Amino acid sequence: MASSRSTAAQAPLDLNRAHLAVAGIPSEPAPVRIVHLGLGAFHRAHQAWYTQRAGDGWGIAAFTGRSPRAAEPLAAQDGIYALVARGAAGDTVEIITSISEARDGADLTRLIELLSDPAVGIVSLTITEAGYRLGPDGELDREDPEVQADVAALRTATLTADGMTATRGPVTPLGRLLLGLAARCAAHAGPIAVVSCDNIPANGDVTRRTLTALASEIDDDLARWIGEDVSFVSTSVDRITPAHHGEVDAVVERGWHDRATVVAEPFADWVLEGDFPAGRPAWHTVGARFVDDIRPWEDRKLWLLNGAHTILAVAGPARGHATVAEAFADDDCRALVEAFWAEAVTCLPDDVETVGYRAQLAERFANPRIAHRLDQIAAETTTKIRYRIVPIAARLRERGEDAAACADALAAWITAAVAVIPTADREGEAVRGAASITDPVAALLHLVGADLDSEFIARVRSRAPITAR
Template sequence: MTARLSLTTLPAGQRPIAEPDRIGIVHLGLGAFHRAHQAVFTEQAAIITGETGWGISGVSQRSATVREQLAPQDGLYSVLTRGPGDPTVRVMGSIREVLTAPEDPGAVVARIADPAVSVVTLTVTEKGYRAAVQGGLDLTDPEIQADLAGRAPRTVVGQLAAGLVRRGESGAGPLTVLSCDNLVANGPFLRRLMEDYVRALPEAKNLIEQLEIARFPASMVDRIVPATTDADREEAAGLLGVRDEAVVVAEPFLQWVIEDDFAGARPAWDKAGAILTGDVAPWEQAKLRMLNATHSMLAYLGALRGYETIAEAVRDEQLAGLANELMTADVIPTLTPPEGLDLTAYGQSVLERFANPALKHRTAQVAMDGSVKLPVRLLGTIRDRLAANAEPRLAALAVAAWMVYVAGGVDANGNPLKLDDPQAARLQETLADAGITPGHRSGGAAVQRGSAAGSGIALGAAPAAVVGALLGVESIFGEDLRDNAVFRGLLVDQVGGLTE
């Protein structure tokens, strides 16, 4: 049996170049994306500068799986990069500690409060911030209420608040809190959540003082990181000569744009290729509205047609054409590009990256959490186009595809489509109240091509009924889009075109 990856089993030629000797960063949300992105930048910066004091303490917010993968491997893992040529593998050593928040929340707070730590980064996904519809903290969330009541904190906002309080008590110095999630103005967004949390506490003088000196820079991250499969693990083992249970897969492309607003010391991420800027917003808007929105469109349309991966969906000429039209007709008119970024060329590069067959990024994975992804990826574009008296036909198609995905429950071949969403229960209840039962399919061809992107799925209800039910979920669409006749009409037409 192949030996497991560790410092003792790894061949000398595969050992990570940088093994940071102390912890200077805490990362909340230790998933595959962080390991393929920020941890890579951190290690590369250590290689270039020789500064090895920026080891990462990674915090898993849900389960012990990542710890069980990394602990027997001395924190080592590999990044399997799949591009046009042969795959390459590189072992990383920047993660020096793994904590599991549900098991030991006190250890998480203690590490955030450590004077040696000056930066906390986050990739907890959109739903991990527990935001309310209006954008602030959802103070009705049971987990937030439990943290406010004084338990050892389990939410990221509670963990940060407790860590900041302890830093104030010990004189540990100010902290930079750097969100790396796909959210509009993610830094100011997180600061607002923290401020809402503070206002809900009975006594928060120390925390208020720490928030005043903390920094919450915005950032934009970009790299496609599909879920790792057993085949990926086997290939990495063949390249490494040892078995890696924590391997992550990624495309060659790697980008990080960070607002240059730090409270103290930081790794030399700019030396490793990160862009430090005074204004992240143009980069962020381009990425969210072009790459992320197109990713979602292809996920829903592709899944409805029975495609398992994004690469399969984008190789469908009709779907690729619709994705390109979404960017050129609806998105680009709403953007002010950052200096040096050609939006048309960027859009073409997005589709080229999605077409990489080696990545096997599953449509089901991208389709997850639609209720929190749609507002930040598509609805801003729709609102801007409507305000300009334009009809966002392609953006509405992407939303309609989500509606058919949710309400239909199956693809064109009759295979079930899993609704993995934090509002799944509410969406299903809303549909049930409207008399709509998911799980219908047509009796005709598996995939129909007659409409813009026909799926051959029968909803068992009129398109207007489906749109009326789901558009009424104000936590997603708000009152403005719910009541907009133009948008409603576009959705009814597009849902009708996607079905029988």
């Protein structure tokens, strides 16, 4: 709902349900029917926004990841926040009330309680690609220390009416989800849909495989129940949502003090494939699309938008750029992106529209009022390269094509890695190790599965200004 309050002559009010009621905006929290893992800006700009617009009584209980910080200002505001859509011409403001509870991800007692409730029909995830704890083969990384620790914790956990008894609760997102699903199974609370909203190809299938593999380490009966009663929905999600801190003038001007404002671009898109055995909000009435085969739409977005973002994030900082808009305005960076787009679209089905989509992306990237920082995008680059660049290079090489633009993109990443441009990356130690050996180009390409053939490796080497040591 848009806030129509005009308070030019009044002091702004703290944003909470009591003050919304004073302003004449419906403020009662909807009953929780969705649990979300990964409370952050993107969830609040996307799934919570769609749920708000659907307006049919599906409240969200959103849990943070590692840190409780994201929940603290939201909880103080009863889960309410302002969403600012920042277009090139100005801002629009909506007050979002669909999050009924904002919780610390470590609040496992509440997570268990909610997932044991038959009224809860959906668990959605925005935990980033790295949150799935996948190995290079795309399967559960059983050697990951936190996965191993979660397995040990879950094997010894005892579920009671008051929560969980164990010396240590699970800390990975899927470990926590598995704990909640075990409680649901024990409570005979019925089927549920798990909806991944992360930028991973076939994210629903990945979640199903990874969660089932984790369950198999704990209890075969639990793994069997997941296979029978849990639906895994794949999605393609799209809305540029840069990190933002502090209050926004447009919100204050509408009469609100908000310490949890989310800033996003006006554009939003959501495509879903899968079943919802316990029901879902009427997302289809507010622009979400439900399809039988999500892969073409998923690939289009993952390659053209996210792939381009990754290229700008590895090439832009070396040229002094801090944001997408700055890097995209650089002729050399833009040429890298457009050449990559030209290769990527040849790997999409003919009936998937790309000309208008690329024009739209160029306009979105150039929006100077969206300060989408490259260092934010660069987090977990190693995983992103595997999903966004390497599959296109592999397809092109299989067809006998040179994949020159993919080689250029990989060379830009390798150059940044060897220069030790700092980024947050769970595989940072492996990247630094590969970057420091005698032939860093070959080692880094091997790390991401891009050592496709000797000719391609030579092409990347010719484009990376690095000499073997």
